[in-house]
Amino acid sequence: MPLTLLKYGLKRDYVPHREIPATPDLRRRYDVVIIGGGGHGLAAAHYLSKYHGIRNVAVLEKGYLAGGNTARNTTTIRSNYITNQSIRFYKEAVSLYEDMSHELNFNVMFSQRGQLTLAHSEATLRSFHLRAEMGKHHGTRISVVDPRQVKEICPHLNMDEGGQHEILGGLWHEDGGTARHDAVAWGYAAQAARRGVEIHQRTEVLGFDISGDKVSAIRTSRGTVSVGHVIQAAGGANQHVAKLAGIDMPIRCFPLQAMVTQPLKPFLHTLVSSANLHTYLMQSSRGEIVIGGGSDPYQLISTRSTLDIKEQLAHGAVQLFPFLHNVKLLRQWAGITDMTPDYTPIMGASPLRNYWLDCGWGTWGFKATPVAGKYLADTVANERVADILLPFSLGRFETMALINEMGATAASH
Incomplete structure (x- = not known):
């Protein structure tokens, strides 16, 4: 097989196949x-x-x-929203992603690994109960979990017991996942x-x-x-x-930044997010840790990345997974979000x-x-x-x- 592939690649009359025709x-x-x-x-x-x-x-x-x-x-897919209209809409999006590789005859690398959103206060837990009931009403797989279950879902997570960012529970959304953008x-x-x-x-x-x-x-x-x-x-x-x-x-337009680390041995098998720390993390199929957060606090049409957001995201990531403190960053980027009121x-x-x-x-x-x-x-x-x-x-x-x-x-x- 390698020899056949080499011969094919060195052929002078080789005409590459174009999935997308020239403009x-x-x-x-x-x-x-x-x-x-x-x-x-x-x-x-x-x-x-x-x-x-x-x-x-x-x-x-x-x-x-x-x-x-x-x-x-950062390729996140989920339907754990708050209102009836949004849950119904994004639930169908998840269903379409589940069948997308077949629909397009193209591997979009959909991975339904679930999303864990952390609660650091009793008020957040109460809001999670509301979101869970709304999601269940529309048939999504979603539930509120206690600290023991959080640890079972994500064993490497720092629970920070007795600390400023103690994890009191979470919102576990089994339908959450990622796909290759x-x-x-x-x-x-x-x-x-x-x-x-x-x-x-x-x-x-x-x-x-x-x-x-x-x-x-x-x-x-x-x-x-x-x-x-x-x-x-x-x-x-x-x-x-x-x-x-x-x-x-x-x-109004705001930059939204993210960054990715060097590849690591697989350890993070779900998506983890914390609104309290303005940070979420996932591990890509190549082992890189993708780290994102909230949009920038000022209006700007720019895709330039900044040091302050890098520091903020790094702080949140290390708080959740302290052993990441010496991991090197590979790159940082930004998109432009068009936000409505x-x-x-x-x-x-x-x-x-x-x-x-x-x-x-x-x-x-x-x-x-x-x-x-x-x-x-x-x-x-x-x-x-x-x-x-x-x-x-x-x-x-x-x-x-x-x-x-x-x-x-x-x-x-």
Whole structure:
């Protein structure tokens, strides 16, 4: 087998197989243009082309494929939220992740290892009981565990008995897990491309031509195209892109940083998070410890990493696992979170009849990738907002029908 592989690699007439075709010229018109070549945009393209037969679709990406927040997250997947609307939504996302490798014929390395969220106070434990009951009501696997059970789930954890950060219990979410972020994006992209969807990298949206209450054309750095429908899924650039269309969005942008250590022998077999320490950890399949936390405390559109966040994350990690104190860091990075006032995304209709929104994700975008793509595709195909998306409408900010998920993140903001 090694000799056969070597011969194949040294062949002069070797033509590499391209999962994603080279960027083509822009057509004059598309039935659907998706702004944003990250996980959400590519998922919508996949579901549009496979389940609705809409294949005259263009995905426009200012940079390179899935190079924005999709490449800059920590891959956590979960459904342990607070409100009925969110639990229902993210529960379906988990179900779609469970079948994603089969759906895409591409190994996305989904690992359903569970998530343990720690309680350092009686007040936190009380809130965990509420979240557990809400989750059970919707059929998720979630329960409150005591200190003994916490230690059984994660034996290497520092319980800090009698200390400032003593662990009094936890919220154990068996459905939690991780998937390989670039595999998810490339799997969706490859499937969509096979059905004729065009992926246009290095193509920046510069403006919109609007006729009445509809977008008639999109002006890009590579030309102007007329369009039937538009899906906006531009991650940290959502506020900017919406302004180009004349839409005011209640979004503020904050950097969200994370870092990863050198590889270690496997010891952390679940996801561990502490809102009290603003830190969460997981161990990758390569042995690296991925460490993240809450978003930066100031508004900024930047992917620059900073020393103060590195120190904060390191402090939390060493508090939970003291033996990590001499472990070396390999790299640190940042994404741009588009936060809404109620820490819940905006999906569905906009003031323009053919312009559909997928934004305001904050720190929850990756875990929602398949369910957001599925139902935005359904919305566009039927020209009617899917029922599951209705609670997340832009109009909720006018009627004050807010969905408060501020406390549901793994590391509080």
